[in-house]
Amino acid sequence: MQRSTSTAEALPLPDSLSTQSPAALLLDWYDRSHRVLPWRITPPMAKAGKRPDPYHIWLSEVMLQQTTVQAVKAYFAKFLTLWPTVGDLAAADTEEVMKAWAGLGYYARARNLKKCAEAVASQHGGCFPDTEEGLKALPGIGDYTAAAIAAIAFNRQSAVLDGNVERVISRLYRVETPVPAARPEMRRLVAAMTPADRPGDFAQAMMDLGSTICTPRRPVCALCPINADCRAFAAGDPERFPVKLAKKAKPVRYGTAYVATDAAGAVYLCKRGDKGLLGGMTEVPGTDWTTDPGQNQTPPFAGKTTPLWRDCGGIVHVFTHFELRLAVRHAEVERDAIVANGWWEPRETLAAQALPTVMKKAIEKALPGCFAKTS
């Protein structure tokens, strides 16, 4: 493309722009454009030496695993109100933690959160380890979270690689290897880029860049502080990265959920086992969930009488690796009509139970409005 003489081309670039490293450019951008988040110490305070509370960083990082900032904010505030310190969380009733986590998903995180708090309280004197290795030895803390806490809470020069950073790095270097196979390579690239000064802010800057500028679709490269170093921007194909493998089709499973109420409106609930899907959470009794739509219509509990179940229609709930189509049935029964390992929960306290979203949907289908706020 032919270009006429432009003023911009005629002007010499300032030395600061032509010689700064990508990390320095990114930190300058972060100083100006960082997001303000409840668990974050913003750059002026961070540069003045103020460190965030490791408990806050750990709690937010675990909540943010595969979960959006928007969804986490309210849960983060609730947890700090209920349990202001890691010692408080360690001393909490696990059932109360599951109730507080209900709706956020990936419930193994909540079980590991509690285990981790107990380990920090009993084995580390209530203080989080300040190294990657020490952190990674704790339940629920893997490669990413250990590096992130070490960098953000303790200013360690650790290589933080999450989904955002993968996207930024894969575009900067046009990494053609598909994820997750490309992770070791990308980790080396991040490590080489991470500065000794302000590594915590650098990690957060990479994530902010990935979430606001270097987005999965329609990245705003014109506003990117390191576009001059970006090979994908130069090639004009940033959206092609990171390269991913095709994913498998999602199977459908079928089942039936039984919402039983007593004369006072209490609902019969059960507790799921600690392992597997929705582990440790509360549910209404139901059949197994199988791939055969014709199966599973026999109630999985006994009773002295046989209730007449009313067909309430169905719900569809999409999990990570399958879609669930649940038939919902309701009956008002005598309390001795159900003999199982559960309990009758009064209507007033139903919403506060450790019910995952799929179960709230099913109960709502049988008892419309039962989770409506009554204030």
Add this chain to the structure above:
DNA sequence: CACCCGTGGAC
């Protein structure tokens, strides 16, 4: 390494 593990929002 492949698979399991939730949910809600954006396009």
Add this chain to the structure above:
DNA sequence: TGTCCAAGGGT
């Protein structure tokens, strides 16, 4: 409407 995806970890 379907598809993708979001600060991943455990096994």
